[in-house]
Amino acid sequence: MPILLVSLIFWIFFKTEVSAEEKQFVLTGGDEDSGYTYLIPGVGNFETNCKDGGSSAFVYVDPDEDVKILEVIRDGARLNETDGIYLEKGFYEVHIGNETDYGVFRFAVTEEGNSIIMSLSANNAEISIVREPDMALSGGNGKFRYTLKNGEWIEANVPQGAYTREAVELSCSSGLTNISGLYNGEFITGEEKIYRQEGDYIITFWDLGAAQEQSEAYRIDFCFRIFRDPTMNLSMINAPMGMGIAYAKRNGDAYPAASADKLFINRDGTYEIMFIDTSGSGLSYSMSFSRDTAPPLIRFTPEFSKGEVIKETLYFSGNEDIAVLKIERDGVEVAAREGCIKVNGRYTLKIADRAGNSREYEFTIKNGVPFPTQRVVIISVILIIAGGIVLIYARKNMQVL
Secondary structure: OHHHHHHHHHHHHHHHHHOOEEOOOEEEEEEOOOEEEEEEOOOEEEEEOOOOOOEEOOEEEEEOOOOEEEEEEEOOEEEOOOOOEEOOOEEEEEEEEOOOEEEEEEEEEOHHHOOHHHHOOOOOOOOEEEEOOOOEEEEEOOEEEEEOOOOOEEEEOOOOOEEEOOOEEEEEOOOOEEEEEEEOOEEEEOOOOEEOOOEEEEEEEEEOHHHHOOOEEEEEEEEEEEOOOOEEOOOEEEOOOOEEEEEEEEOOEEOOOOOOOEEEOOOOEEEEEEEEEOOOOOOEEEEEEEEOOOOOOOEEEOOOOOOEEEOOOEEEEOOOOEEEEEEEEOOEEEOOHHHEEOOOEEEEEEEEEOOOOEEEEEEEEOOOOOOOOHHHHHHHHHHHHHHHHHHHHHHHHHHHO
16 A cells, blocks of 8 residues: 555656646637737747637747747648648647647648638639749849749848848838748748848748739748848858859958859958849949857866766856857756856756857766755655655554554
């Protein structure tokens, strides 16, 4: 009896600790026109154009910063896509949450709306999607316009594929539709027209009008990158769409380009690149940056080799070049106060600078007798309680005898 009781306590303890809890969504606002907002209690919010358990021709799921799409299942099969937009027919189960709590958002993409484009087909014929169709570049007054053969256009203050330190403003003709995009690989809606946050953008436009008249439709992914820090780790620069490299300089001296459409870079330094449009209409665009490929450093006391066992408190310090510092102990992220590490365990310390260079340090701290962790304390308490139960049980047996 006591053994069974102790086993049950341990099972409940470990089961509770490792299992994430499924939460029920709470609809907090929105409507069919503006979209719906759902709350995952204790986790965060996400927005969508479809109600939980509903159906639509397409569905998007846009989580808050603290919430992630953990898993996507369509018709019982797990998908690798977690970008948050779903066009293919099927029944979906989207797991949304964090490491400890999550909810399952269920919906169907309907057969008649197998995709946005198919739903707009006049004769329900099979429609092929033409990605990155030919477009003519024109512009002026700081604007770059890309025009399709049917007259539809996209316009921005940077050319397609450019690097910029400025905010990017996008607009398009009335025949194009923009419903989604990616920011640093994460799904974003197409509602924004001005983009200010630094990072990589892919804003998707559809020419849906063509699907009503012919068996193909156009998809254009307008790409650009906003960067604030002029220092980057780059090895190749592609010319923006419709443009070529006029010249490049490194530290003020001419730097040869292997071709007009790309520049390969293998030396650190300060670069300036001028692009001109290939049609000869006089459009130009320039960018400048500093290439830095040296990874950041941290100074340790005492010094050690990779994987070494350190039998004393470890002190460390960095400098202003370090933009990211992450410390893991036995696979769990931890903080190190006042630049010292003294708790026993196996450590991985990861650092990165603003240019994108990174470095890792691996070591083990074995500094005397470690202080009991929370799990050890809990287990000790459970053992004490179990011991007390065994003692009471034994006394009862003695009294009976």
